[in-house]
Amino acid sequence: MNHLPLIIKREYLTKVKNKSFIVMTILSPLIMIALISVVAYLSQLNNDTVRTITVLDESGFAKGVFENTDKTKYNVLENMSLSDAKVLAKESSSIGLLHIDRVENIQTISNHGKFYSEESPSLSLISDLESKLEKKLTNVMLLENGVDLQMINDSKIRVNIAQESFAGEKTSKIDSVMKLAFGGAAGYLLFMFIIIYGNMIMRSVIEEKTSRIIEVIISSVKPIQLMLGKIIGTSLAGITQFVIWLVIGGILLSVVSIIFGINIQTPQQEMMEKAMANPELSMQVQDLINAFFHLPLANLITAFILFFIGGYLLYSSLYAAIGAAVDNETDTQQFMFPIIMPLILAVYIGFFTVIEDPHGTVSTVFSFIPFTSPVVMLMRIPFGVPIWQQLVSLFILIATFMFTVWFAAKIYRVGILMYGKKPTYKELIKWIKY
Amino acid sequence: MSNLLEVNQVSKNFGDFKALNNVSISVPKGSIFGLLGPNGAGKTTLIRIINQITMPDVGTVHLDGNLLNANHIKDIGYLPEERGLYKSMKVGEQALYLAQLKGLSKTEAKERLKYWFERLEIGDWWNKKIQELSKGMAQKIQFVVTVLHQPKLLIFDEPFSGFDPINANLIKDEILHLRDQGATVIFSTHRMESVEELCDDIALIHKSNKILDGKLVDIKRQYKINTFEVGINSTDKEALKAELSQKFDVSLANFKTLEDELKLNIKLNAGDKPNDLLNFLTSKGDVSHFVELIPSVNDIFIQTVKNN
Numbered sequence: 001m002n003h004l005p006l007i008i009k010r011e012y013l014t015k016v017k018n019k020s021f022i023v024m025t026i027l028s029p030l031i032m033i034a035l036i037s038v039v040a041y042l043s044q045l046n047n048d049t050v051r052t053i054t055v056l057d058e059s060g061f062a063k064g065v066f067e068n069t070d071k072t073k074y075n076v077l078e079n080m081s082l083s084d085a086k087v088l089a090k091e092s093s094s095i096g097l098l099h100i101d102r103v104e105n106i107q108t109i110s111n112h113g114k115f116y117s118e119e120s121p122s123l124s125l126i127s128d129l130e131s132k133l134e135k136k137l138t139n140v141m142l143l144e145n146g147v148d149l150q151m152i153n154d155s156k157i158r159v160n161i162a163q164e165s166f167a168g169e170k171t172s173k174i175d176s177v178m179k180l181a182f183g184g185a186a187g188y189l190l191f192m193f194i195i196i197y198g199n200m201i202m203r204s205v206i207e208e209k210t211s212r213i214i215e216v217i218i219s220s221v222k223p224i225q226l227m228l229g230k231i232i233g234t235s236l237a238g239i240t241q242f243v244i245w246l247v248i249g250g251i252l253l254s255v256v257s258i259i260f261g262i263n264i265q266t267p268q269q270e271m272m273e274k275a276m277a278n279p280e281l282s283m284q285v286q287d288l289i290n291a292f293f294h295l296p297l298a299n300l301i302t303a304f305i306l307f308f309i310g311g312y313l314l315y316s317s318l319y320a321a322i323g324a325a326v327d328n329e330t331d332t333q334q335f336m337f338p339i340i341m342p343l344i345l346a347v348y349i350g351f352f353t354v355i356e357d358p359h360g361t362v363s364t365v366f367s368f369i370p371f372t373s374p375v376v377m378l379m380r381i382p383f384g385v386p387i388w389q390q391l392v393s394l395f396i397l398i399a400t401f402m403f404t405v406w407f408a409a410k411i412y413r414v415g416i417l418m419y420g421k422k423p424t425y426k427e428l429i430k431w432i433k434y
Numbered sequence: 435m436s437n438l439l440e441v442n443q444v445s446k447n448f449g450d451f452k453a454l455n456n457v458s459i460s461v462p463k464g465s466i467f468g469l470l471g472p473n474g475a476g477k478t479t480l481i482r483i484i485n486q487i488t489m490p491d492v493g494t495v496h497l498d499g500n501l502l503n504a505n506h507i508k509d510i511g512y513l514p515e516e517r518g519l520y521k522s523m524k525v526g527e528q529a530l531y532l533a534q535l536k537g538l539s540k541t542e543a544k545e546r547l548k549y550w551f552e553r554l555e556i557g558d559w560w561n562k563k564i565q566e567l568s569k570g571m572a573q574k575i576q577f578v579v580t581v582l583h584q585p586k587l588l589i590f591d592e593p594f595s596g597f598d599p600i601n602a603n604l605i606k607d608e609i610l611h612l613r614d615q616g617a618t619v620i621f622s623t624h625r626m627e628s629v630e631e632l633c634d635d636i637a638l639i640h641k642s643n644k645i646l647d648g649k650l651v652d653i654k655r656q657y658k659i660n661t662f663e664v665g666i667n668s669t670d671k672e673a674l675k676a677e678l679s680q681k682f683d684v685s686l687a688n689f690k691t692l693e694d695e696l697k698l699n700i701k702l703n704a705g706d707k708p709n710d711l712l713n714f715l716t717s718k719g720d721v722s723h724f725v726e727l728i729p730s731v732n733d734i735f736i737q738t739v740k741n742n
Contacts, residue, residue: 003535010531014523212518216579219485219512220535417487430449 003221004229011204011233016240025241029249036253052094053129056085058102061109065136086116096121098129106137106144165384179382180355186304186378187350190311191343197238197312198319198339201230202332205323205416214416223413224405231316296384303381303390310397311374314404315339321408324415325423346372350379358383368393370400407432438463438587438618439484444493446479453479454490455642461587461620461635466613468633468650469622470731472739475639477622478515481589484620485512498586508537513580515591515622519564519572526560529579536583543582550578554604569596577605581612588612589620594628606632626732636731640739650731657729657737660702663687665723666715667695674718681714695722 015021052073055066066074075094077085082099089097096117103109113133115121139149163175205227208214217226322335349372353362358380367377367385373393377385414431415423423431439461446454454476461467471477482488484495486502495502497509520528526547533543551557554574564572573596581588590609594602609632613619621633629636629650637647646653664687668674675696678684683701691697696719702711708726715721729737 006531006534014520018522208520211521212514212516213520215487215514215516216512216518216532216576217535218487219510219514220507220532417482 002225004225004232007221007226007229008233008236011230012236015200015204015234015237021237021241025244026248029245029252033249033252052092054085054089054092054094054097055100056080056082056097057100059100059109059112061103061106061137061140062100062133065132089116090118095125106141109133109137176383182300183354183379183382184351186300186308187347187375190308190374190378191347193238193242193308194312194315194343195340197234198316200238201234201316202319202323203329204230204234205320205412206326206329206332209324209327209416218416223416224409227317227320227409227412228405231313231320235312235316296381299387299390300381304378306394307374307378307397310394310401314370314374314397314401315343317401317405317408321411321415324408324412325418325428326415342371343375346375350376354379354383359385364389368396370397373397436463437461438498439620440494440496441480441484442494442496444480444483444490444495446476446483446488446490452642454483456493457639457642457644458493459637459644459647461618463618464613464616465634466609466619466621466632468629468636468731469620469639470624470629470636470735471639476642477639478591480639481512481514481591481620481622484587484589485510508583509586510589511536511580511583511585511587512589513576513591513593515595517573517576519576521565522563524560525562525564525567525575528564529575529582532579533582536585538583546582547578550582554578554608570598570601573597574601574605577608581608581617585617587618587620589622591622592624593621594623594625626730626735629731638735638738640742643742645742646734646738653734654728657734659727659729661727662700662702662708662711663689663723663725663727664698664700664715664721665689665691665693665695666698666719666721667693668719671696677718682711689723691723693722695720697723699727 050071050073052075053066054075054077055062056077057063066076068074075089075092077088080088085097085099096115099114099116100109101112101114103112113129115126115129142149142152208217221229318339322332322339325335326332346366349362349366353360353366354376357363363376363380366372367380367389374397377390377393381390410432411428437460439459441457441459444454444457445452457476457480459467459469459480469477469480479488483490484502486504486507497506500506523531529547530540530543533547534540538546548557551560554577556571556574556578559567559571559575564575567575577593580590588609593605593609597605606628609619609621621629623629633650635647635649636653638645648656666674675684675698678698678700682703685699687697687699689697700711702708712721712724715724
């Protein structure tokens with residue numbers, strides 16, 4: 001008798017009707033949005049304040065360097081002693097005093113600037129001041145040495161190397177960014193999904209063990225059916241939760257951005273608006289849209305679905321086996337480590353090596369190893385991976401997945417009826433022979 | 435009477451540990467069969483093999499003449515010793531789910547559940563969660579779930595644990611009722627008085643081996659020690675005791691009566707009939723008590739296990 005649909009239905013319904021599941025489903029996006037809003041609001045607050053910097057230039061070389069902008073006002077002092085300037089800067093609301101000492105000529109100025117302040121200033125503030133001074137003083141020097149500034153400006157040449165594959169497909173830098181974004185998102189999504197719902201499966205197996213209902217159930221169904229039913233049912237609940245999160249998140253995000261007028265626009269929109277005013281940017285937006293369509297979309301979507309399912313089943317069967325092997329959640333730690341390790345490794349390889357060189361040896365090898373291949377391959381595919389490589393990797397993944405399900409089912413079958421002591425790895429191996 | 439269940443030379447190893455060694459049992463149709471044995475003897479392993487939870491290494495199991503297969507799942511109802519239900523699931527939903535796993539349709543399961551819930555007077559628990567019920571209440575639900583699909587073979591592992599005497603009696607009556615309706619019952623317990631009361635046949639498993647089986651009455655006959663419990667009154671008890679000791683194998687007995695008579699266990703001499711002993715006793719004094727000592731299942735259990 002095939003009870004799989006019945007088991008899936010029960011697992012799904014108990015998960016979905018569970019109070020904490022419902023609360024998490026609704027609350028998580030609220031919390032996320034609240035967090036994003038707060039951060040956005042705060043950074044906006046920060047940006048809105050106008051800061052004042054007091055400048056005392058005794059050398060006279062820095063004339064005209066400091067011009068007021070929207071966010072920074074310069075209070076340039078003249079004919080004042082340093083101590084007076086300090087008092088003034090302190091009493092006024094300025095964040096600090098930039099003092100340039102008297103020097104003979106421009107070359108010796110480098111060590112004669114000093115910034116006085118109550119609190120230590122941000123790195124960007126100092127480097128901003130430095131670059132302003134450097135630029136101005138360099139120009140002064142160039143002029144002094146008889147160089148025509150206009151000529152320098154006219155001689156500047158911009159180079160934009162266009163990319164094209166041997167097959168004649170045009171790509172660009174924006175393409176690469178787009179690829180990274182898609183690959184990264186896909187890989188990371190899989191990673192998160194495995195961790196969250198793998199744990200959920202494990203807990204549900206442990207629950208059946210501790211409530212001792214397991215023996216009644218497996219006198220009616222085969223353990224492997226129960227295990228698969230659990231994995232599929234929990235995954236469906238997970239997908240439901242993810243979709244609800246996306247919908248609620250999307251709605252809230254737009255509502256919040258309308259109410260607070262906070263600028264949480266997507267980069268595309270922002271660029272689109274700027275593009276209206278700037279013809280060069282308009283080109284870039286065009287590039288961006290092109291880049292999206294340059295992605296191997298059909299391949300990406302198919303591969304995403306296949307690798308996602310394969311990778312998820314691979315790991316979740318191991319989670320189920322762990323759940324079956326132990327009596328309570330605290331005992332799971334020792335077995336969790338070897339599962340989490342390859343996952344984290346995969347994400348690191350994805351975000352460091354694949355970005356660096358999507359077709360290098362490391363990336364290629366790890367996109368074949370089944371425990372890392374789902375994440376790494378998903379990140380590589382936007383950069384164009386030969387179909388044969390994808391097929392081989394998928395084949396290895398499926399073969400491994402069948403092996404782990406078999407392995408997990410063995411552990412599961414024996415483990416669910418074992419109570420009392422935490423098993424060792426050696427005992428787990430022994431169970432397979434039962 | 436034919437046998438519903440035939441377990442034939444079944445062995446099972448877990449690694450180096452031998453859980454069952456060449457065990458065979460036959461359970462007659464329509465009987466109550468007691469599966470006895472000390473803790474860790476291998477009873478649960480045998481029961482799990484019958485339930486197809488584990489597979490035997492060697493040996494066969496036949497149910498109703500057919501080699502055990504997946505279709506037999508609906509023919510067996512199993513109440514494990516380690517039992518439990520989903521704590522956060524509602525009673526009704528849960529019973530329906532478990533019944534459907536045994537192959538009942540939803541409507542059929544609902545109807546039968548209604549019947550049983552009314553019969554055991556637990557109808558108003560339908561929408562309660564298991565965690566709100568007491569242990570005994572949950573046991574009742576579990577019992578209903580076990581018998582709901584009207585299996586040919588019912589396996590109860592310690593069915594009375596967790597029940598108060600009233601409910602234990604209720605469940606006992608239900609088991610007898612099911613037997614009368616044609617079900618065959620395998621009954622595993624350490625409570626020997628209930629074995630005495632319910633079982634027609636028994637098998638005793640000790641250290642992975644079956645060491646005794648058969649009809650309960652036959653086994654008792656086999657273990658009879660031809661000894662009688664005797665109460666007798668006489669003017670000189672010491673003299674009487676000395677006299678009897680010369681003729682018979684005698685030991686002091688301990689039972690409660692109203693009189694202060696001489697209480698003895700007397701073993702029949704070889705070839706003697708009970709009446710010979712009784713006639714002899716009546717010639718010596720007033721016999722107030724004369725009962726044959728029949729070994730209890732408890733005695734047989736302890737004696738057999740110790741001898742092995």
